[in-house]
Amino acid sequence: MKIKTIIAMAALTGLAAPAFATDAGTVKIGALFSVTGPASFLGAPEKRTAEMLVEQINARGGIHGKRIILIVKDTGGSPEKAISMAKQLIEEEQVFAIIGPSTSGETMKIKGLCEESKTLLVSCAAAEDIVKPVARYVFKTPQTDADATRRIFEVLKARKLTRIAALSSNTGFGAAGKKQLETLAPDYGVAIVANETYDKNATDLTDVATKVKAAGVQAVVNWSIEPAQSIVAKNLRQIGLAIPLFQSHGFGNLSYVTAAGRAAEGIIFPCGRLLVADVLPAEHAQKALLMKYKTDYESRYKPDAVSTFGGHAYDAILILAKAVETAGADRDKARDAIERIQGLVGTAGIFNFSATDHCGLTKDAFEMLTVKNGRFVLYAD
Amino acid sequence: MSSELVLQYLLAGITSGSVYAIVAIGFNIVYSTTGIINFAQGEFVMLGAMTAISLQPFMPLPAAIALAVLITAAVGALVELVFIRRLRRPTVMRMIIVTIGLSILMREAALHIWDERVRSLPYFSGDEISSVRILGAFVSPQVFWLLGLGAASVTLLGLFFRYSLTGRSMRACSANQAAAALVGIDTRRMVTLSFAIAAAIGALAGCAVSPIAQTYYDCGAPLAIKGFTAAVLGGLGRSGSAVAAGLLLGALEAASVIVVPAAYKDAVAVLVLLIILSLRPSGLFGRHDEARLKEY
CATH class of the missing domain: 3.40.50.2300 (Response regulator)
Structure with a gap:
């Protein structure tokens, strides 16, 4: 267990190298999650995950000394609320980036809004329409x-x-x-x-x-x-x-x-492989990260079990953190940095973004699973 | 289509119909005393099931259900004492609006007490895949529990309202509150009691439905809509009719699935409801002259 944690820590130091510098400013990230309402099974774990990961990054000294401020808003799964809350985040809070919304319907409603105001949007929703056609400032983390x-x-x-x-x-x-x-x-x-x-x-x-x-x-x-x-x-x-x-x-x-x-x-x-993290072979590229997320989440939010949906929020923050780390908290530079991300290990898969691919995942990000004795296991023909 | 398949559709209809029926009973109790529709009835259903699910690890299932029914009944009485009794001039419209507010309040409270996750009680007998075979078609044993509990509730409520002094006093309140007060009936106590009984019946329904439909903080509203439809279809104020109408509604929905895509199931049910209500405004089994006696 201890060894696994050490490996996991080592894997993560890459994204958020401990910075010993004094306060180098803050990065404000807005989050729109359907924490309540019909899509709460998406939004609730996303909120918990985002809060946990931001706390972890800040505890390590932030990103090059920049602390992340996370502002979570509950859309209740309503596209109308998502629009007005996105406007609040963009105009009043002047956030650096928005993660979420949890559902595709909400994301499509605010896609144009983020594009116009040049606010980075990393959606946690799955629909292909979010990144097809490509909008310059809009990305997504779930598989399609x-x-x-x-x-x-x-x-x-x-x-x-x-x-x-x-x-x-x-x-x-x-x-x-x-x-x-x-x-x-x-x-x-x-x-x-x-x-x-x-x-x-x-x-x-x-x-x-x-x-x-x-x-x-x-x-x-x-x-x-x-x-x-x-x-x-x-x-x-x-x-x-x-x-x-x-x-x-x-x-x-x-x-x-x-x-x-x-x-x-x-x-x-x-x-995604998160649900079978414990049975993945040790040498699998995602193993360390998945095990760290699973143990962190499940020990903190007991008895809630980790779900892939929370993982989408995890990946969104990882991607933004990586972008800020390489390009600083400048929206345009960070945007370009995301398009250059290659081989970033996330919970949903290994992300390879490009100017034409704002999802970054292929069908290999999926594993076929089946249920055996009330647990998820890898499917074999 | 083979006869086995027809029977299977019928049993499918009875399965969802039994869910609607048992939820529908609760609507009639508050209506019988106050003449209002309690829009928080669905939340009593949810609350009963959620409470039983939380109690279940600590005690046998029947005890957990019994305790959940008692707790929900207490909540029902409390809700009436705190919110409805304090209304200065309790008109029907005001009371209805208060119950709508209560339903939102209870739903949000449940979200905070529990969380957004989906839970369910175990099947009362058998498990998720066991079924009873009837002439080549299958039905879950839970359906028999639903029908049995529904029938028992209707019978007991019928006896209570017909023969006990309290039950008759409650009916008197419904007929004419002022007259009931004049003959010495404590009408306010009767209203409180009706909320407690309605909550108890709702909680029982919630527990029985939970293995089939599953329970989460906002599962009350969709259940209540179907239950309310069944109650109106049967004729408000009559528990037995509500059960019959619930089963009929389920059977209609299942029959519609044979000919049209399942997506139109609800539309077909609503259409039938509209037709029946335009032909018989007091419901399928309600009597016209009886409905006329009610004051609104």
Whole structure:
């Protein structure tokens, strides 16, 4: 344990070298997270993570002596609030950069605002539209939906499962996943036989499960981020459907596994490596960082378990810290510095940014995971 | 379509219908005494389940549920004493607005007491994947618990309102508060009692629903909307009708999924509700002359 911590510390000193200089000013970072409301499972761990990491960086003396001031605002998942809070951060607080918002819908609403005011935005939301087309000041840390979909289709193809049901919730996340599934299915020779959208507040989905059963499919791919993804797993098993169930990267939260209990066994989904940090081989590039984040977070916020969503906030701060470290707290120079970041180890993967790629991750950032005995493990064919 | 599949859709409808039904019962109790809709009913459902989940590690499940029901009943009574009783002139409109405010308050309080995470009680019998096989179709054993508890609540409430002096006093308050006060009924106490009972029924519903629908701080509102729909559909003030209407609503939704995409499920349910209410304003099982006697 101790050795691991030392390795982790060594890995981190690179980004925030302990500076012994006296106060060299501050860097103000605004954060827009949906700490409460329907997307609170994203925003709450993001807030906790950001606060923890900023405290750690400041405790080490900041970035070249510059202390980070973090201003967290709770958008409650509402795009309207996100807009007015972004304006506050930009105009009143005059922040150096904004991290978040937690959801794609909110991010798209403030994308233009940040671009106009030349405020760096490092979003914690997944949609590809955030960085496509590229906006000069807008970046994002999560892997993209399309890559998650590709990883799922690769497994389907390898297992020769060609007739599937696509289920999604009526949210931005569900709709985006549904679109990717429909677009990419032909490339992998997969036919979507049943394609259903359900209400995000659904209390029971046995009827949808029955429709899946009637369609006679070989596998089910479900795309949602709500409790519904546990409900769907239970209902499919309850009506006696034992076909493989795939979920999106939104399933990467152990509380959904707990909620689905035995029905969660065998669910396959693409995810960053954070959830399987403890079983990664020691020489894996992300191992040290992931283990440090996991132990720090879980010891501080017990009994809350680490989730990939909090990791997106971790990466956002890592990227900004790296930029400030190389280019100082000048927005334009820092922006250019982010585009030059290569091989930065984050929780979601290894970031390689460029002028045309403001996400910096490939589909290799995903690992296929499955649930075994109530835990996440690496999936093997 | 095979008969097994038809039966499976029906059982799917009964599953979600039983959830709506048990939530719907709670609406009728406050309505029966005060003539108002308690918009915080969904939060009682959430509070009961959350409390039981927190108590469950320390005691057997039935004890945790019983204690959670008592605690929520106390909260219900307290809420009435603190907020509703203090209204200077308690008109129906004012009381409704207060209950809307209460629902927001309770939801935010739950967020701070617990957190944003999703929890659930264990299945009362069996587990997440066990199901009962009926003629080739499957249904979760929890559905039988929901139906059983729903039936027991309706029966007991029916007996209470019909035969006990307290229950009859509560109904008198609903019919005419001034007249009830004139014959010596402490109308304020009856209102407090109705909130306590409604909260208790809501908490019981929350515990029974939790294994199926799962519980989190703002799960009350979506449950309450469906429960309220069932209560209106059945005819407000009648617990038995609410259960029947809840099951009917579930069955309608499931039937709609056969022919149209599941995305339109709620739209179909609302459409049916609108049609029924325009034809029978007092609800499916409500009597027109009875509704006319109520004063608003």
